[in-house]
Amino acid sequence: MNYLVIKCGGSIFDSLPNSFFEDIVKLSKSNKWNPVIVHGGGPLINTLLEKFDITSDFVDGLRVTTPEMLDLVEMVLSGSVNKKVVRQIIKAQGNALGLSGVDGGLFNARLKDKRLGLVGEIISVNSGIIETLCMQGYIPVISPLAIDTNGQHYNINGDIAAAAMAKSLRAKLCLISDIPGIIVEKNNEKMILNKVTKTEVQSLLDDGTIYGGMIPKVTAALDGLMHQVSEVVILNGNQEHCLLDFCQGKNIGTKLLLDEEVHHV
Ligand SMILES: Nc1ncnc2c1ncn2[C@@H]1O[C@H](COP(=O)(O)OP(=O)(O)O)[C@@H](O)[C@H]1O
Numbered sequence: 650m651n652y653l654v655i656k657c658g659g660s661i662f663d664s665l666p667n668s669f670f671e672d673i674v675k676l677s678k679s680n681k682w683n684p685v686i687v688h689g690g691g692p693l694i695n696t697l698l699e700k701f702d703i704t705s706d707f708v709d710g711l712r713v714t715t716p717e718m719l720d721l722v723e724m725v726l727s728g729s730v731n732k733k734v735v736r737q738i739i740k741a742q743g744n745a746l747g748l749s750g751v752d753g754g755l756f757n758a759r760l761k762d763k764r765l766g767l768v769g770e771i772i773s774v775n776s777g778i779i780e781t782l783c784m785q786g787y788i789p790v791i792s793p794l795a796i797d798t799n800g801q802h803y804n805i806n807g808d809i810a811a812a813a814m815a816k817s818l819r820a821k822l823c824l825i826s827d828i829p830g831i832i833v834e835k836n837n838e839k840m841i842l843n844k845v846t847k848t849e850v851q852s853l854l855d856d857g858t859i860y861g862g863m864i865p866k867v868t869a870a871l872d873g874l875m876h877q878v879s880e881v882v883i884l885n886g887n888q889e890h891c892l893l894d895f896c897q898g899k900n901i902g903t904k905l906l907l908d909e910e911v912h913h914v
């Protein structure tokens with residue numbers, strides 16, 4: 650059995666076709682794959698914060714999180730979004746079980762950087778819980794919160810949480826977003842990179858081609874590849890059957906590679 654960690658970005662969540670969730674259920678019933686979902690919810694957090702007249706800043710794609718914000722972040726991610734994903738899977742005849750990275754100490758974290766407020770850095774993943782759930786036929790649906798041994802909770806970017814889970818399960822990782830992959834401009838034309846290496850990513854970060862929410866995506870993806878994640882791809886969730894295509898080895902989206910892997914593909 651292979652673990653497949655699927656990160657569903659908040660950017661795409663409301664427009665995902667029903668077939669997306671049906672395909673996740675198909676994979677879980679295939680006896681070949683154990684899908685594990687980690688979701689985001691950035692746009693919905695923004696909407697709730699606006700209702701409370703709270704503005705938030707982002708540093709390299711990470712939300713600077715005050716204690717008052719963290720409660721709202723948790724409400725959105727572990728409440729609304731998590732249960733919405735669980736409902737979609739159940740509607741597609743799957744056995745979904747929602748939990749937060751806080752539950753069972755799933756994501757153990759410490760403060761990442763004081764300047765980011767209550768943003769966590771994951772230091773360990775209690776993935777035995779997830780293995781048990783998968784063995785019992787559940788599709789785990791995880792919201793990206795974390796906790797430390799003092800009971801302090803933290804906000805975690807969804808891509809970073811998904812990569813940490815993929816590392817712990819030695820899984821493949823699909824980052825599902827609202828773009829068909831990494832977009833670059835060549836001769837005044839936009840094109841999607843079919844594959845991209847660590848060195849190429851660094852220069853795209855340096856020249857600003859990769860910005861905002863794409864920054865944690867690529868950095869988490871590369872970190873995963875350096876720590877037992879066998880494959881990472883960025884896919885557009887609106888592309889019908891993107892997950893099945895990926896699992897069948899089709900060349901879609903943007904595949905991230907370590908520099909030394911280039912000669913093998
Ligand atoms: N080079 C790039 N190619 C594609 N998207 C990029 C790039 N650089 C930045 N982005 C932005 O990253 C966004 C995806 O990140 P994010 O909004 O956090 O999505 P999600 O909620 O799916 O995690 C895209 O919608 C796009 O605006």
Ligand SMILES: CC(=O)N[C@@H](CCC(=O)OP(=O)(O)O)C(=O)O
Pocket residue numbers: 657658659660688689690691692694710711712722768793804805806807808862
């Ligand atoms: C620390 C941090 O930035 N946390 C994110 C968590 C949600 C998230 O990552 O949502 P997307 O995957 O939709 O971007 C936030 O507060 O927006």
